[in-house]
Amino acid sequence: xxxxxxxxxxxxxxxxxxxxxxxxxxxxxxxxxxxxxxxxxxxxxxxxxxxxxxxxxxxxxxxxxxxxxxxxxxxxxxxxxxxxxxxxxxxxxxxxxxxxxxxxxxxxxxxxxxxxxxxxxxxxxxxxxxxxxxxxxxxxxxxxxxxxxxxxxxxxxxxxxxxxxxxxxxxxxxxxxxxxxxxxxxxxxxxxxxxxxxxxxxxxxxxxxxxxxxxxxxxxxxxxxxxxxxxxxxxxxxxxxxxxxxxxxxxxxxxxxxxxxxxxxxxxxxxxxxxxxxx
Amino acid sequence: xxxxxxxxxxxxxxxxxxxxxxxxxxxxxxxxxxxxxxxxxxxxxxxxxxxxxxxxxxxxxxxxxxxxxxxxxxxxxxxxxxxxxxxxxxxxxxxxxxxxxxxxxxxxxxxxxxxxxxxxxxxxxxxxxxxxxxxxxxxxxxxxxxxxxxxxxxxxxxxxxxxxxxxxxxxxxxxxxxxxxxxxxxxxxxxxxxxxxxxxxxxxxxxxxxxxxxxxxxxxxxxxxxxxxxxxxxxxxxxxxxxxxxxxxxxxxxxxxxxxxxxxxxxxxxxxxxxxxxxxxxxxxxxxxxxxxxxxxxxxxxxx
Numbered sequence: 001x002x003x004x005x006x007x008x009x010x011x012x013x014x015x016x017x018x019x020x021x022x023x024x025x026x027x028x029x030x031x032x033x034x035x036x037x038x039x040x041x042x043x044x045x046x047x048x049x050x051x052x053x054x055x056x057x058x059x060x061x062x063x064x065x066x067x068x069x070x071x072x073x074x075x076x077x078x079x080x081x082x083x084x085x086x087x088x089x090x091x092x093x094x095x096x097x098x099x100x101x102x103x104x105x106x107x108x109x110x111x112x113x114x115x116x117x118x119x120x121x122x123x124x125x126x127x128x129x130x131x132x133x134x135x136x137x138x139x140x141x142x143x144x145x146x147x148x149x150x151x152x153x154x155x156x157x158x159x160x161x162x163x164x165x166x167x168x169x170x171x172x173x174x175x176x177x178x179x180x181x182x183x184x185x186x187x188x189x190x191x192x193x194x195x196x197x198x199x200x201x202x203x204x205x206x207x208x209x210x211x212x213x214x215x216x217x218x219x220x221x222x223x224x225x226x227x228x229x230x231x232x233x234x235x236x237x238x239x240x241x242x243x244x245x246x247x248x249x250x251x252x253x254x255x256x257x258x259x260x261x262x263x264x265x266x267x268x269x270x271x272x273x274x275x276x277x278x279x
Numbered sequence: 280x281x282x283x284x285x286x287x288x289x290x291x292x293x294x295x296x297x298x299x300x301x302x303x304x305x306x307x308x309x310x311x312x313x314x315x316x317x318x319x320x321x322x323x324x325x326x327x328x329x330x331x332x333x334x335x336x337x338x339x340x341x342x343x344x345x346x347x348x349x350x351x352x353x354x355x356x357x358x359x360x361x362x363x364x365x366x367x368x369x370x371x372x373x374x375x376x377x378x379x380x381x382x383x384x385x386x387x388x389x390x391x392x393x394x395x396x397x398x399x400x401x402x403x404x405x406x407x408x409x410x411x412x413x414x415x416x417x418x419x420x421x422x423x424x425x426x427x428x429x430x431x432x433x434x435x436x437x438x439x440x441x442x443x444x445x446x447x448x449x450x451x452x453x454x455x456x457x458x459x460x461x462x463x464x465x466x467x468x469x470x471x472x473x474x475x476x477x478x479x480x481x482x483x484x485x486x487x488x489x490x491x492x493x494x495x496x497x498x499x500x501x502x503x504x505x506x507x508x509x510x511x512x513x514x515x516x517x518x519x520x521x522x523x524x525x526x527x528x529x530x531x532x533x534x535x536x537x538x539x540x541x542x543x544x545x546x547x548x549x550x551x552x553x554x555x556x557x558x559x560x561x562x563x564x565x566x567x568x569x570x571x572x573x574x575x576x577x578x579x580x581x582x583x
Contacts, residue, residue: 049470049473049477050474050522051518051521106285108285108289149517151517151520154501220541221540248307249309251304252305255301258297258300262294263297266297273286273287
């Protein structure tokens, strides 16, 4: 019953539709950029330079990888934060939290239900985005083998070449792996949602904290600080596109991300259970 | 009351799961790559070193005379067969290095002014020349002792008639030799780096001889670092690196940074059909004053 109610509220909030539409728009823009760039590079318009890029490099799987990577680090965290940040703060702001807690429903149960619904939403959003980028890549560009070069998206230290079928299997593995990465942002937003009484503030501060940590984790000045930030591990799923997956590294980073997610969720639950509803 | 206990238990479980995940994740973290030790090279291995011995003061300056003795001492310890140096100030400096290292070295310094590249070999015969008008690019052929020469370097090329010298001409005069390019690519322009690295790669590729490209390429297509803080065209640097990596093998890959701040700028590339990589990496703890590069060392076994 509680889950159904949360799903109903989510649907009525229109947040999922806004997220889906924005991601579709992003993919359309990416496709336009990818197509024009590939045309320029392989159509003889590029100024002479020594390069590894050629016509077979620009295929649908390369497009999907580019689109998913940038969507993952720059757009999906915003929607994860939007959904989770609004969960408890919006109930607090509209004072419906009093109504909900008046029912025979524990705070623990309510929190876990909202967390589970947000996680389910995130899982579907990531899967949908990945599927749509692959579909667009197939229809508009055409698939082929996936070639990854050192420096490109900073994914590998040596040239990697995956046959099409193997690359598609890796994209499938990326789905749960990327969802786990975004679970940290979602948990952080849930935590802030239990502290802040206004959903706009909860979402805004979650996005701001994410961006600050992301920027810090990208700058070499913070070499010693980087391992301590969850944003440094977020895109760990890129290792899944290596010919020989470095499982030790993948599992290590996944566990670190899981640790952050559990920590934020634990703190959020503690705060939610112990706070006093006023007003 | 019961629900309170459940809540507390759930919280505890979440915190425990967090602690367990962190601990397990940390225990699986791989240690940083080992730095190069100073053991003597293996029997039959060619030890190659590249080192930018300049300093970072005044926006980059050549090797200071006061540091020549320390550089020579380190190079002697490394026991290399072939040394590529960048940011040498003068003929006098390279002569001092040779003298301090025992004298049994042949050396060459690019002609020109200011910061120059040079090279030294201990055994065998060195023939080198500067790239016209460029003190940062040297092309050389090195004829090492026979046991350090890949087998294919002295075997006839297809259609080689042998005695008439056609094969020798086809090889461009590099029979029984290793063809070496030493390069110090531009620090500020990705376009200039692309042109010099690409031209050097193409030049080496023209010959079937064993090939080495050594130097400070000033590019770092790192795994997890933002390069656009250091480059005016990050993508062009990625293109330069991959253009080279498609033709030659990168010995220092995975060996960690060679320069400040935490960047891998120094490279030893070799033709994979002629050499097998035994070990490579930067030698740490050998910078003095404002020096900002480590020597990068590689042990290559000629394929025989």
